[in-house]
Amino acid sequence: MARTPADLVGAEPAPAHHIEFDGRPVPALPGQTIAAALWAEGITAWRTTRVGGRPRGAFCGIGVCFDCLATVNGRPNQRTCLLPARPGDTVTTQEGHGRADLAV
Amino acid sequence: MPTSPSDPGPRGGAPYDLAVIGAGPAGLAAAVTAADLGLRCALVDAGPRAGGQFYRHPAPELGAAHPERLHHGWETFARLAARLDGHPRITHLPDRQVWTAGRRADGWRLHLTGHHQGPDAPPGEVLDAAAVLLATGAYERQLPFPGWTLPGVVTAGGAQAMLKSGLVLPGRRVVVAGSGPLLLAAASSLVTAGAAVPAVVEATDYLGYARGLKTLAANPAKLVEGAQHGAALLRHGVRLRRRSAVVEAHGTDRVTAVTVARLDRDWRPVPGTERRIACDAVAVGHGLVPQIELATELGADTRATPDGTVALAVDAEQRTSLPGLYAAGETCGVGGADLALAEGVLAAHAVAGRPAPAGARRRRDRRRAFAELMAAAHRPGTGWTGWLTPETDVCRCEEVTAARITEAVEELGARDARTVKLLTRAGMGWCQGRMCGPAVACLAGGPHPSHPPRPDSRPLACPVPLARLADLGEAEL
Numbered sequence: 001m002a003r004t005p006a007d008l009v010g011a012e013p014a015p016a017h018h019i020e021f022d023g024r025p026v027p028a029l030p031g032q033t034i035a036a037a038l039w040a041e042g043i044t045a046w047r048t049t050r051v052g053g054r055p056r057g058a059f060c061g062i063g064v065c066f067d068c069l070a071t072v073n074g075r076p077n078q079r080t081c082l083l084p085a086r087p088g089d090t091v092t093t094q095e096g097h098g099r100a101d102l103a104v
Numbered sequence: 105m106p107t108s109p110s111d112p113g114p115r116g117g118a119p120y121d122l123a124v125i126g127a128g129p130a131g132l133a134a135a136v137t138a139a140d141l142g143l144r145c146a147l148v149d150a151g152p153r154a155g156g157q158f159y160r161h162p163a164p165e166l167g168a169a170h171p172e173r174l175h176h177g178w179e180t181f182a183r184l185a186a187r188l189d190g191h192p193r194i195t196h197l198p199d200r201q202v203w204t205a206g207r208r209a210d211g212w213r214l215h216l217t218g219h220h221q222g223p224d225a226p227p228g229e230v231l232d233a234a235a236v237l238l239a240t241g242a243y244e245r246q247l248p249f250p251g252w253t254l255p256g257v258v259t260a261g262g263a264q265a266m267l268k269s270g271l272v273l274p275g276r277r278v279v280v281a282g283s284g285p286l287l288l289a290a291a292s293s294l295v296t297a298g299a300a301v302p303a304v305v306e307a308t309d310y311l312g313y314a315r316g317l318k319t320l321a322a323n324p325a326k327l328v329e330g331a332q333h334g335a336a337l338l339r340h341g342v343r344l345r346r347r348s349a350v351v352e353a354h355g356t357d358r359v360t361a362v363t364v365a366r367l368d369r370d371w372r373p374v375p376g377t378e379r380r381i382a383c384d385a386v387a388v389g390h391g392l393v394p395q396i397e398l399a400t401e402l403g404a405d406t407r408a409t410p411d412g413t414v415a416l417a418v419d420a421e422q423r424t425s426l427p428g429l430y431a432a433g434e435t436c437g438v439g440g441a442d443l444a445l446a447e448g449v450l451a452a453h454a455v456a457g458r459p460a461p462a463g464a465r466r467r468r469d470r471r472r473a474f475a476e477l478m479a480a481a482h483r484p485g486t487g488w489t490g491w492l493t494p495e496t497d498v499c500r501c502e503e504v505t506a507a508r509i510t511e512a513v514e515e516l517g518a519r520d521a522r523t524v525k526l527l528t529r530a531g532m533g534w535c536q537g538r539m540c541g542p543a544v545a546c547l548a549g550g551p552h553p554s555h556p557p558r559p560d561s562r563p564l565a566c567p568v569p570l571a572r573l574a575d576l577g578e579a580e581l
């Protein structure tokens with residue numbers, strides 16, 4: 001039974017738009033967060049940790065854990081589980097503390 | 105300068121009679137009840153739409169014709185939402201968090217911030233109210249295990265939240281694991297939404313419930329709810345493994361399998377009982393932790409719950425120990441939506457100075473008894489630390505391993521979570537210990553019956569830009 005969440009609730013969403021994740025287009029439904037759009041594409045990691053360089057993605061889904069941080073439109077440390085995906089948003093994998101632009 | 109979302113009301117003094125923080129079941133019920141009783145209410149909520157985590161639902165653009173299929177008690181929410189909609193005495197302030205609060209001569213001043221702070225963020229807002237109701241709910245308790253930081257391992261509540269609001273799944277084959285009633289609810293929504301759930305892995309054996317037969321009998325609705333989840337799982341052939349735990353998640357870039365082991369009475373893994381289960385996601389949680397930092401920062405009294413968390417202490421009318429500060433729902437001890445609704449109604453009557461409706465009081469008492477029974481049944485056993493390896497990250501944010509925490513305790517003499525934090529940085533990262541706090545407290549030697557757990561202390565209830573702090577003179581508080 002190939003049921004999907006959208007089938008279950010009888011969703012008839014507005015047409016999908018696209019965001020860009022690390023240079024590739026990812027469809028997003030209006031009303032979805034960036035994290036939701038990435039999950040829908042089977043993407044579960046969009047950050048690497050500061051110490052071990054390990055991949056991370058959404059964990060708590062409600063804005064509490066900060067594991068879902070990414071750089072969105074050039075701004076680092078955005079909680080993608082809270083941030084609605086807007087047409088043309090560019091999301092890039094955030095490395096470490098996300099401040100690559102700040103040479104120290 | 106901070107601005108106020110409303111002008112002072114005609115009666116002078118605080119512009120609002122009641123500020124409700126949190127628009128989940130407790131806060132919603134309280135706001136509409138209080139407003140119907142004639143109070144001017146502000147309803148502040150972190151979400152874009154009212155409902156909280158329990159009634160979380162898709163954005164209108166997703167065009168869900170049947171959101172109720174992912175919910176229990178949706179009609180109740182629909183009725184509350186209709187009462188909220190356009191209520192002349194309620195100002196709904198979504199997408200905002202209260203980051204700090206202070207006492208004033210005539211009540212409380214709340215400081216609000218938006219979620220998506222940046223250069224173009226709106227200035228901070230303040231809101232004054234004669235009374236405040238804290239209905240901020242709870243977040244999930246996590247007990248770490250090797251591999252729990254792999255992508256694809258998510259919280260059970262997070263899997264549900266992303267499903268309810270974004271109509272997405274973390275993977276195709278999702279093992280659901282941990283302890284507590286949320287697991288059955290999460291597993292049943294995942295399977296009805298099309299995921300395969302190869303196993304629900306629950307650390308307790310449910311025998312704890314048998315000790316409270318009278319309490320169970322007085323709460324038939326809770327039993328029906330449990331039975332409905334159980335039936336959905338049976339229908340999809342989902343196997344419930346009791347007294348077992350996921351003791352390791354495998355994979356390099358994302359989870360590909362888990363190892364499940366049987367547990368003894370103290371939750372220690374029994375050697376030789378390990379089984380490997382293939383999956384591409386794990387939804388995990390060990391009960392819920394009341395979100396009460398605003399109130400504890402202000403000095404409100406707390407109590408220890410039977411499952412080892414800290415909740416606000418309230419009287420029969422939902423008053424905390426601080427004058428004018430009320431609490432309802434999970435902040436008073438986790439107990440589910442029905443209890444939260446009843447407590448919200450009771451709190452609203454107390455704030456309005458009206459006698460409590462007997463029905464709501466009866467429901468509150470019954471559901472509260474059930475909640476305490478449930479909490480006792482799912483209290484984590486001390487042996488869970490037996491599934492950690494020295495390399496297991498305990499603090500996800502700061503990547504602090506179990507070995508470093510053990511070293512702080514055994515070699516450096518740390519006796520509590522606070523000292524461990526200072527020595528290792530566990531709990532000092534972005535989430536401020538919300539993910540690792542309970543585990544670190546356990547590893548540091550508590551909670552112990554003779555040392556009730558200490559509430560976490562966080563001067564700020566959520567992250568705020570430094571500019572906000574700079575805006576805030578002493579006088580503001």
Ligand code: FES
Nearest residue numbers: 059061065066081
């Ligand atoms: S997934 Fe936890 S903050 Fe976004």
